Amino acid sequence: MAKTFDLKDGSVVVIIGSGAGGGTLGNELAQKGINVVMLEAGRRYEYGEFINDEWESFDQLAWKDKRIASGEWQVAKDFPNLPAWIVKAVGGTSIHWAGASLRLQEHEFKTLSTYGKLDGANLLDWPITLAELEPYYAKAEDKMGVTRTNGIPGLPGNNNFKVMKAGADKLGYKECSTGRMAINSEPRDGRMACQQTGFCFQGCKWGAKWSTLYAEIPKGEATGHLEVRPQSMVLKINHDAGGKVTGVVYADKDGKLHEQKARIVAVAGNSIESPRLLLNSESSKFPDGLANSSGQVGRNYMRHTTGSVYAAFDKPVHMYRGTTMAGIIRDEARNDSSRGFVGGYEFETISLGIPFMAAFLKPGAWGRSFTSALDDYVNMAGLWIVGEDMAREENRITLHEEEKDEYGLPIADVFFDDHPNDTAMRNHAYKQGTALYEAVGAVRTFPTPPYPSTHNLGTNRMSEKPGDGVVNKHGQSHDIKNLFVSDGSQFTSGGAENPTLTIVSLAIRQADYIAKEMAAKNI
Amino acid sequence: MVTVNDGKPGLSRRELLKGGGIGALLVISGSAVISPEHAWGLETSALKPETVATLIQMARDIYPHDQLADKYYAIAVKAHDEKAGKDQAYKELVEKGVADLDAKAGGGGYINQSWEDQRVAVLEQIEATPFFQAVRGGLVVGLYNQKAVWPVFGYEGESYSKGGYIDRGFDDIEWL
Ligand SMILES: Cc1cc2nc3c(=O)[nH]c(=O)nc-3n(C[C@H](O)[C@H](O)[C@H](O)COP(=O)(O)OP(=O)(O)OC[C@H]3O[C@@H](n4cnc5c(N)ncnc54)[C@H](O)[C@@H]3O)c2cc1C
C-alpha cells in the first residue's frame, strides 16, 4: 500500500494532475524524499485495461467535460465542444501520446530575437536557453527510454513509414528515420518491447510506450512519499492574507468537497485546465485570478500548426499496422523565411482506424468524393504536420460567461485564430506532403484539417520579467512563491517539436529547484 | 423497441406483395422495414416505417458504399427511432424532415427518385437543416463504428489479442 497523507498535513507538496508534467514531478520529488499528494480528476486504470477500439477508448479516457471552442480556427466549426483531445485519467495525456520525443532547437528558445516582432503575435524569448536545458533533456531521454539516444536502437519501420521514407528520398529529404520515440525497441526499465499493435493513441496495452501511469507514478509510490488520489477534481487554490497558497479544495468521486493543505502547490492540469483553475481561484486579494498580475494567465494559447495529408495508392499499405508515429522527417523543421514563414515544421506518420478516419478526414463532408476515399482505406498512407505556431495574446482560455460545470464553476472557452504565419506554414506543408506522396505514385491525396488540439501550450508562460508572463524560469509563479506551474502551459513558444520531452525535462529541473528551495527554507 | 433481426423475416409471398413496395429492395410490412432479398427486418416503434425506409435510403446517399449492404445503414439509422420514442420534438424533426424531403423531391417522393444524382440534388437543398445534420452526424459513428463493416473496408480492428502485427505484416509492403 502506498503511503497516505492527512488532509490537514500542510507540509506536503500538492500536485494537480498526473500527466506528463505532474506525474514526472511527483516521482522526482518522491525520489528526493519529499512528500507529495497528487490530485487527479480522472480514474486510475492499469494498462491492461486499455481498449483497442477508437471510440470505446475515447469514452474510457478522454476529457469530455464540456468546453467551448471559439474563434476562426477550423476546429471551432468542426468540433464546437471539443477544442482539445486530451485525457482525464491517472497518467493524463501521456496515455494517449504517440511517443515522439524531440528536443527543441536553440533558436526556438529565442523566438522574439530570432523572428523579430511579428504583427499580430506576442513573441517572447524563453528565460532559459537550450544549453541550460540540455542536461535535463539527457535525463529525460534516459528516463523515458527514447530510441536513438543512450544507445537504444530505433524502432523498425512499418508500412506507413516505408511509404513516407520512399517519398522523402524522392524529394531529397535527408533527415527521415523512425524517429526518436519513447517506445521500447527492446525491453527496458521493466517494460517490454513494442509489439507493433497499432493503438498507440488508445493507450499501450503492452506498456512498451512511456507513460507516467506505469513508468513514473508506481516508482514514486514505492518510496512511501507519494500518494495519488484519483477522481479528485481540484476546484480552487486557497491562499492566506499574506498571499501565499495554503491548500486546495477538491471534489471527490461523490462530489464531496475536501480541503488538502499544502506547503507548495504545483499546477499540471494541461494548458486549458491549468489557467482555468488559476482564473477560477480569484479572490478579493487576487480579483483577476491567482498569479495573474501580468494579465497573461490563459493568454498566448498555442496548439501547433497542424494538419494531415493522407494519400491513396493503387496497392495496399495497411498504415494502421504498427506504431502510429512510425517515422519523422525533420528537414522542414529549420527556420528559413525564404519559404514565406518563420519557424519550421516536422512531418510524422499518422494513422487512424476507420471509425476515426470517418470522423476526422473531412469533418462534415458527405457524398461519393468522401466515401470513395474511405473505400481506399487499405491503400492509404498518412502523415501529420506539426509546426511552430505564433503566440497571440488574443488566443486564450477564458471563463465562459454563462455555462457552468457540474460544480457550478464556469467552463473554459478556448479562443483561437490562426496567425498568417501559421496559415502560410500549413499551406507549405500541405504542398510538400502532397508532393511526397505523389512522388511515390499516390492516385489521390487528401489534405486533412487539424484535429482537436492534442498539443496545448503557452497559457501560463515563462518570462524573464513578471510583466510578460506568469512564471519564471523554474515554473515558479512570479506573484506567489509557493505556487508552481508544471505542465506545457509554461512554454514561452511552442517550437516545431512535439512538446512532451520538453515538459518532462522541465519537470525534472523543477523538482531539483523545489527541493533546493525547500531545503533553504525559501518556500 | 426496435429490433434488428438477422434471421428470415418469414413473410409469405402474398404478404410481400401486399406490403407497400419502396424503392426496389425494401418492403414495408406493418411496423417493419424488411429486406426480403437479404433476410433482415427492422421493426420501428416511434417513427413511421416509411420514414425509416427513407432514412435508410438517405443514409446510403449520404455515405454511399456500394459494397455495404442495406442492413448496415438500417442499423445505423435505428437510433433515430429510439430517440424519437423518448423525445417528441425529435420525432417531429425527423417526420417533418422526411415529409419535406419528399415534397422537395416531387413525383413519388424521395425514395422513388431512381438515380442517386437526383436524390443527392434534393439532399443538397436541405444540407444546412438540423434534420439533415442530425442524420449525417448520427451516421459518422452509427455506420462506421459497426465492427461488422470494418472488414469490408479492410480495417482489422483490435490487434492486441493477436499479439499485434509484429509477426503479422506490419512491414510487409512489397510494391514500393
Ligand atoms: C493523440 C495524442 C498524441 C500525442 N502524441 C504526442 C507525441 O508523439 N509526442 C509528444 O511530445 N506529445 C504528444 N502528445 C501530447 C502530449 O500527450 C501532451 O503534450 C502531454 O501529455 C501534456 O502533458 P501535461 O502534463 O501538460 O498534461 P496532461 O498529460 O494532459 O495531464 C493533465 C492531467 O491533469 C488532470 N487535471 C486537469 N485539471 C485538473 C483538476 N482541476 N484537478 C485534478 N486533475 C486535473 C487531467 O485529468 C490530466 O490527467 C499527444 C497527445 C495526444 C492527445
Ligand code: SF4
Ligand atoms: S504499436 Fe507499440 S507502442 Fe504503440 S500501442 Fe502498440 S505496442 Fe504500444
